[in-house]
């Protein structure tokens with residue numbers, strides 16, 4: 001079993017999702033806050049916006065769904081989430097398709113990366129290696145995923161007999177394509193989400209409701225699938 005998660009997994013930890021009616025992209029323009037052009041136009045403003053999200057992530061704790069996934073026999077946890085709540089719950093390995101908000105990297109891609117204190121994040125600053133600006137180490141719209149991370153995710157999915165999909169609108173590609181790939185190679189698809197999504201049609205089992213309520217019950221030791 002492999003898990004594949006999105007922002008809904010962390011919603012009950014108090015971290016905003018993106019596409020719900022009160023989600024991040026309903027309130028903020030992704031072309032400003034999730035694109036290279038947006039960063040280039042207002043780098044200090046964009047970093048301050050990420051710093052607000054960093055403080056929210058730093059204040060959050062794993063919820064019952066993170067803990068249940070971490071304690072399951074999943075061979076890998078593929079996530080679109082940029083928080084580290086699966087790791088905090090003890091999950092291993094966690095494959096972050098969209099990067100980690102707790103890191104900065106060189107905007108000029110000189111290769112420099114640095115972990116930051118998300119509870120007290122620094123303002124915009126320059127790369128100590130090359131003098132260009134540092135930016136949050138998350139994937140923005142129009143940017144490719146890390147090839148190494150993508151290969152790790154594909155390999156995990158192809159080897160899985162079951163993929164548990166939790167809390168994602170499955171609208172962002174190529175990430176959502178991993179669920180299609182899993183289905184195509186014969187894995188069972190179990191979806192836990194508060195609403196139907198594009199992967200509903202390829203799910204073998206779809207459970208509509210909150211991840212923190214449903215997922216722990218899936219792994220109940222008396223009748224669960226752990």
Ligand code: OAD
Nearest residue numbers: 006007008011017018019080139167168169193194210211
């Ligand atoms: P979305 O906000 O698009 O989708 C979250 C899904 O979780 C929705 O279908 C919600 O209905 C559902 N949901 C909300 N609360 C839930 C709960 N408590 N339990 C279960 N499900 C719940 O978030 P993602 O699918 O993660 O990209 O979005 C994918 C990517 O789009 C993100 O990684 C981000 C964003 O732009 C980057 O940052 C690169």
